[in-house]
Amino acid sequence: MNDLRRLRDRCAIVGIGLSRFGKVPGTSAMGFCLEAARAAIEDCGIARDTIDGVLVLMPAQMGEQHGWASRVAAYLGIVPSFCATVDMGGATPIGMLQMAVLAVESGTCQAVLCAFGTQTNPQGVIPQLFGSPWAIPYGDIGAITFMAHLARRQMHEHGVTSLDYGHIAVQWRQHAMANPQAQMRKPMTIADHQASRFVAEPLRLFDCCLFTDGGGAFIVTSAERARDLRQRPALVSGLGQVHSAELIRPWDDGRGGGREAGEQAFRMAECTPADIDVIQIYDAFTPRVVHDLVHYGFADWEDVGRLAASGQLTVGGRLPCNTAGGLLSEGHLSGMNHVAEAVRQIRGTSTTQVPDVALSMCTGFGGAPHEAPPTVAYTAAILRAP
Amino acid sequence: MFTIDKPLPAVTEDGAPYWEATRRHQLCVQRCERCGHLRFPPAVLCPKCLATEHRWVALSGRGRIFSFIVVHRPQHPAFFADAPYNVAIVELDEGPRLHANVVGCANADLRIGLPVEVVFEKIDDEITLPKFRPCAA
Numbered sequence: 001m002n003d004l005r006r007l008r009d010r011c012a013i014v015g016i017g018l019s020r021f022g023k024v025p026g027t028s029a030m031g032f033c034l035e036a037a038r039a040a041i042e043d044c045g046i047a048r049d050t051i052d053g054v055l056v057l058m059p060a061q062m063g064e065q066h067g068w069a070s071r072v073a074a075y076l077g078i079v080p081s082f083c084a085t086v087d088m089g090g091a092t093p094i095g096m097l098q099m100a101v102l103a104v105e106s107g108t109c110q111a112v113l114c115a116f117g118t119q120t121n122p123q124g125v126i127p128q129l130f131g132s133p134w135a136i137p138y139g140d141i142g143a144i145t146f147m148a149h150l151a152r153r154q155m156h157e158h159g160v161t162s163l164d165y166g167h168i169a170v171q172w173r174q175h176a177m178a179n180p181q182a183q184m185r186k187p188m189t190i191a192d193h194q195a196s197r198f199v200a201e202p203l204r205l206f207d208c209c210l211f212t213d214g215g216g217a218f219i220v221t222s223a224e225r226a227r228d229l230r231q232r233p234a235l236v237s238g239l240g241q242v243h244s245a246e247l248i249r250p251w252d253d254g255r256g257g258g259r260e261a262g263e264q265a266f267r268m269a270e271c272t273p274a275d276i277d278v279i280q281i282y283d284a285f286t287p288r289v290v291h292d293l294v295h296y297g298f299a300d301w302e303d304v305g306r307l308a309a310s311g312q313l314t315v316g317g318r319l320p321c322n323t324a325g326g327l328l329s330e331g332h333l334s335g336m337n338h339v340a341e342a343v344r345q346i347r348g349t350s351t352t353q354v355p356d357v358a359l360s361m362c363t364g365f366g367g368a369p370h371e372a373p374p375t376v377a378y379t380a381a382i383l384r385a386p
Numbered sequence: 387m388f389t390i391d392k393p394l395p396a397v398t399e400d401g402a403p404y405w406e407a408t409r410r411h412q413l414c415v416q417r418c419e420r421c422g423h424l425r426f427p428p429a430v431l432c433p434k435c436l437a438t439e440h441r442w443v444a445l446s447g448r449g450r451i452f453s454f455i456v457v458h459r460p461q462h463p464a465f466f467a468d469a470p471y472n473v474a475i476v477e478l479d480e481g482p483r484l485h486a487n488v489v490g491c492a493n494a495d496l497r498i499g500l501p502v503e504v505v506f507e508k509i510d511d512e513i514t515l516p517k518f519r520p521c522a523a
Contacts, residue, residue, distance in 0.1 A: 136393050139468065139471055141462050145473060200456070200458065201470070
């Protein structure tokens, strides 16, 4: 396993920005990128010419976009010396954070802007059907089928239930109701969850994330430079990522499940799961939350359901999670909103604020589980209050 | 009437022998000539030892359901009329796991561990899709 301890607390997230998000027809993915990037620049007050790195998440809905990150930089009037479009799906925000830290620490960049924008109904672009020729002909198409298989195995092997998933969705909704920006602010009960229709059984509609138009951005620079900026910096204390070939189980009986991403991050930050004050889990679907709670060492299979059912995943509980409402109820900004919320928890500005946060964690999940061979990318980051 | 065709696999050089085999109602995968590893999906080299030498071998076509889902809201319009339909991940007796529909079984009767055997469904002159049906253990 890698050893990133020399990078601990060397860099910080200094600026965060989200664009308008929700059902926002008419604004392009590029438009959202720029809106979020400007918000992040204004948030920290960094001089634009200090930004010499630009990383942008490839918007999946649009398929291949040549030079996407360079074009974002050009529209922002930035001439980067380090610039890339990053294609790790929902693992990308933390993947970009890691690349940004490496770029700053190596001296490649002074400050790196990481950005994302998506329009779920893009005009003039042919939506691409994603999935492998070994799955699509059977109607196994899209992100949800993979997650439904994951849920089926969690239920079969570990006795996880649809009610456990429901408690997660209901708790996240309560967090969203406190967040004026969240897309879904209508109260949800466990009965509502259980009554919601199946999309891909065993998963129901309320197990699924939202469709969101919008964007997010954050800015990374050295901890030293961060001191001169407007906001309280969120020091980057731990980082981890692992990419494996797996279809629910490691494809080739190799390593899988993403434990290594957590282990790398905890090792770099020199802390344990018990030290984490608040976490934003990549919750594109409810079984993902169960997965990360167990695989990153926050719960055993035996008690993960109880943890969700007993109100332990909010302020005052054992591990407050997804305090802005998550991808399930705040909006699906591919996890850029999770990075923003993890930073807010360090700043003390969340709408569901955990008191005295020292360590704020965030996970990512992506890759290409529907392609051949099926691959998944797991990322984890731990932010520390200065 | 306007219909949308179901997407069919593009036959590439690596995968062509797989589809040639399904046309003769055989389920074949590549076996590495150097280390013996059975690999699926098809690829030009072995992920275990990187050897390119391989032989296509016929499998028993028998296995068990590793996972199954029932799709109620398909992500592609060509499947709307079939919903709710199942998609299983079948673990073959020889090891490889693959996606397929289970036929000849009500969705409510599907369960993990159910023994299944391959059947073949001809789509057109090029593509015959392997599917599975319940069988005796």
